[in-house]
Every structure is written in structure tokens, then in C-alpha cells.
Amino acid sequence: MTGRWHSRRLTGPSPLRGSNGVALGPDGRLHVAQFLAGKISAVDLATGDVEVVVPPGGPIQSPDDLAFAPDGSMVVTDLVPGKVWRRAPDGEYELLSAEVVLPNGIAFAGNRLYVNEMRPNGRLLELTADGPVELTGDLAMGNAMQLGPDGLLYYPHMITGRVYRVGVDGGEPELVADNVFEPVAVRFDLGGALLVLSRAATGVVTRIDLFGTGDRSTITSGVVGLDNAAFDAENRMFVSSYASGGVLELHPDGRTREVVRRGLDGPFGVTVDLGGVVRAADHYGTATIGPDGVDRELHTFTHGIAARAGLLHLTSQYGQVRTHDPRTGETRDRARGVDRPLGVAARADGSLVVAESGAGRVLVISPEDEVTVLADGLTRPVDVALDDEERCYVSDPGQGAVLRLDGATATPLLAGLTEPQGIAVLGRELFVVEVGTRSLRSVPLDGGDPRVELADLPVGGPDRPTPALFAAGLPGVAPSFAGLAAFDGALYLSADAEGSVLLLTEGPGR
Known part of the structure; x- marks a missing residue:
């Protein structure tokens, strides 16, 4: 080398390269899917320490959401190749399905596993030993969903700005909320309130007292590109951002506390x-x-x-x-x-x-x-x-x-x-x-x-085969x-x- 050039960082390295689906694991850490980076990390919510638990280069290419089964297994939706994986506590992988198109939202009802598709005219499916079973269709871009306290599955339609619910055995979907800006995730806090995250630049969360007064209010977090959320045992809400990575605690009044520093998803040019x-x-x-x-x-x-x-x-x-x-x-x-x-x-x-x-x-x-x-x-x-x-x-x-x-x-x-x-x-x-x-x-x-x-x-990007540039036309x-x-x-x-x-x-x- 010539020795005439020197470098310094204008931004620090990104601990999470875009944070997508989040779920609390059996170890108490928040597990974070990173779609672009092709990996999953675990975050200690007390210290902010980040550990990569599913590195790039393995069978999972583009993890978008995840949930934990009652036995402690991690189940992951691998969006681009259209696969759903189970990762056992010992680290072994099992392919649960390759028949879901753009799988995204994921939820358990006991031992029963449900996923939805992030595409126009998508489906909400139960994954059974005999293959996927459709509960309902016509999802306008499904995303993060959850089993509600009433035993029904709640899920968003990103394109139409609506939230629906449906029984775990199917049936006619019921409209729960309308006129929600680009909802990307539905979550319930420990008190049973429904919180709907929007992917707006202002980081809006809509709170609905669904089983009480029915009142509806909004929280403006300022977090660009909200993606997902999880509540811990103390009912603290932790949110992720597809646009800036990181993990933040979001208070009911909109204040935030950075648990994992935000950073860049790429960068590219x-x-x-x-x-x-x-x-x-x-x-x-x-x-x-x-x-x-x-x-x-x-x-x-x-x-x-x-x-x-x-x-x-x-x-x-x-x-x-x-x-x-x-x-x-x-x-x-x-x-x-x-x-x-x-x-x-x-x-x-x-x-x-x-x-x-x-x-x-x-x-x-x-x-x-x-x-x-x-x-x-x-x-x-x-x-x-x-x-x-x-x-x-x-x-x-x-x-x-x-x-x-x-x-x-x-x-x-x-x-x-x-x-x-x-x-x-x-x-x-x-x-x-x-x-x-x-x-x-x-x-x-x-x-x-x-x-x-x-x-x-x-x-140099992640050490892995690059997933497809397009999947199902998206x-x-x-x-x-x-x-x-x-x-x-x-x-x-x-x-x-x-x-x-x-x-x-x-x-x-x-």
C-alpha cells in the first residue's frame, strides 16, 4: 500500500441491518429477524448486547418474521424463497413448508402454526402435517399477526389499511379496524389493548381498546419505518424498524429509549x-x-x-x-x-x-x-x-x-x-x-x-448465496x-x- 490514504467512520457499524420480525425467546432475549442481512440476532434487553444466533449462509436466506413454539423451537418465515423453517433448540433445521408464497406473518395458537402471505390476494394458512390449509384469502399484503385474547387471529391488510380477525379454524373474516395507514403489524399488550403499527415516516401506532371502551388513539414515535413489536413480562413495548434497524422501547406517550443503536441497512451508493x-x-x-x-x-x-x-x-x-x-x-x-x-x-x-x-x-x-x-x-x-x-x-x-x-x-x-x-x-x-x-x-x-x-x-455483502431479486413478481x-x-x-x-x-x-x- 502507498500509505497516503487513511480512513475514519462517519457512522458506526450497524448492530442490526434493518430489524424486522421480533419475538421474545425462552431465554428472555428479543430475537430479531434481519431480512436484508439474512440473519437473526438475539438482544439482551437489559444491556443492549447483540448476538447473532442464525448467521447468514445457512438454509434461511431472508428471514422476515419469527415466533417461538411451546417447545422452545424458533419458527421463521423465509420470505423470498417461500419457505417456513423450524430451528430446534439444539440448532437443527427442519423445513416445514415450501408451499407458501412470500410467507411473512406468523403466529401460534397452542401447538397450531399459522402464517400469512405478503402479496395481493394472499392467503392466511395453517401449516399442518398434511400441508397448508387455507383459512381465508384475499389478503391485501398480509404481515405480522397475532392470536388475540379472544382466541381469534388478528392480521393486517397493508394496502387497504384494514385489520381483520378470523377463527383458528377459518370462517368469515371480521373487520376490526379501518383507515389505518399502511398497517404492518398487529400486537396485543398484556392488558388486551390492540396496537397496530404503521410503516409511515412518522412512526405512528394506533391503539384500540378493543375489549373495553372501543376508544381509538394514536401514538407518534418518530421512528421511521416501524416493522414489528413485542411486549415483555412488564408490558414494555419494544419495536423494530425495517428502515433504520435497531430496537427501541416505545412508551405509551410516544417517548422512545434506544436499546440497540439504529444504523444503516446497506448502505449502497x-x-x-x-x-x-x-x-x-x-x-x-x-x-x-x-x-x-x-x-x-x-x-x-x-x-x-x-x-x-x-x-x-x-x-x-x-x-x-x-x-x-x-x-x-x-x-x-x-x-x-x-x-x-x-x-x-x-x-x-x-x-x-x-x-x-x-x-x-x-x-x-x-x-x-x-x-x-x-x-x-x-x-x-x-x-x-x-x-x-x-x-x-x-x-x-x-x-x-x-x-x-x-x-x-x-x-x-x-x-x-x-x-x-x-x-x-x-x-x-x-x-x-x-x-x-x-x-x-x-x-x-x-x-x-x-x-x-x-x-x-x-x-462485501453477507457471505451467502444472494436470494432472488424478485419473488412472485414483487x-x-x-x-x-x-x-x-x-x-x-x-x-x-x-x-x-x-x-x-x-x-x-x-x-x-x-
């Missing part, structure tokens, strides 16, 4: 605007990183990001390219149906250059939103960068190279790389994150020998991406292996 504001694409939205922490804005879904002229240009690996104005809050589509767009760069005239990873192309989107092909025949382009003359460079992990585009001609600038991802131009040098060797490399734009600038960087798990940006003589790196953003500076370490 990273950018810096002319004011020096650092923003990261963080799957469920953008994360603005400042001296007082991280502020989040939901933009489902976001993986590539570029700032220019006060605008944010965003890509989603699920096929969208958008432009967002942080000042007005307005967002407009620039292109749809793109095959896994990822890296994005903005030209001075307002046009966008986009790496279309799934099609092996680099696209240009004009200010009038006309899409043309700048280069094709690439293998798997993931990032693009522009120099001062607006010449385009592209990283292609499939070729193990960084290429300069001269018109439609791609000329290797740096070859023989292992999984090159994020690239950025700083002065007359190009920098690339080589994920396969966890290093930062540089090469002069005008020719010269490449150099290793930093090693042992915390980059978004699955997006592959990780270590983005890189340049601003004012420094580099900014999405450290996706630990969920942080690093500042890389030239000169003495600081």
Missing part, C-alpha cells in the same frame, strides 16, 4: 452535494449523514445515488430511475423497466448516465427522459463515473475491469480485478473499490501503474453494493460489510 452534505442510498430510502447522526427519508427502493444542482438522482435495482428534489419533496420518474439499474452519474446538462447491470449496458437518460444506449456488450456493469471532461468510466465485475467509454467503444483502464464495484474520479486519478480483495485501488486517467491505496476495508433481496464518491479532495465509501460510511482522506491519519 453514496454521494456528496455541493454543500458537503453526505447522503447514502439505503435500500428503503436515503440517509443523510451529519454530525448529529443520520436522518432518513423513505424512497422505496434506492440503491444508486448522485447529487447535482440541488437534485438527487436515484436508481432502484428493481427497475426505476428517479429524480428527487429535497427542497420541495417532489420526485419524478426518469425511466422504468430498466434491467437492474445501479450506478448513476449526472451530467451538467441534466442528463443521467446509468449502469444497467442486468442488460450489460450503459444508458443515457436525457433531460426530457429519452433513453438511449451509450454502450452495450458489457458483462455486468455496476457503477459509472465522469471526469472533468465528462468522459464516462464504468466498473464491470463480470469482466473484472474498469473501462473508459469513448463513444460506444469500451477500453480497459484497469483489468484483472476481483469484483470491482464503486468508482470515482478525483483530479486526474480514478479510484475503485475492489470488493474481492477488500481494497481501494487507484490508476492515473492518462496511463500509469495502478496502486493499492487501502486494504482490509469492510466491504421485490426480493437486492444484491449489496460498495459505492464510492469523491468531493473536495476526499473519498466517501459505503462500507456495506458493516453498515457504515467511511471518509477517506489523503495525508496524515486523523
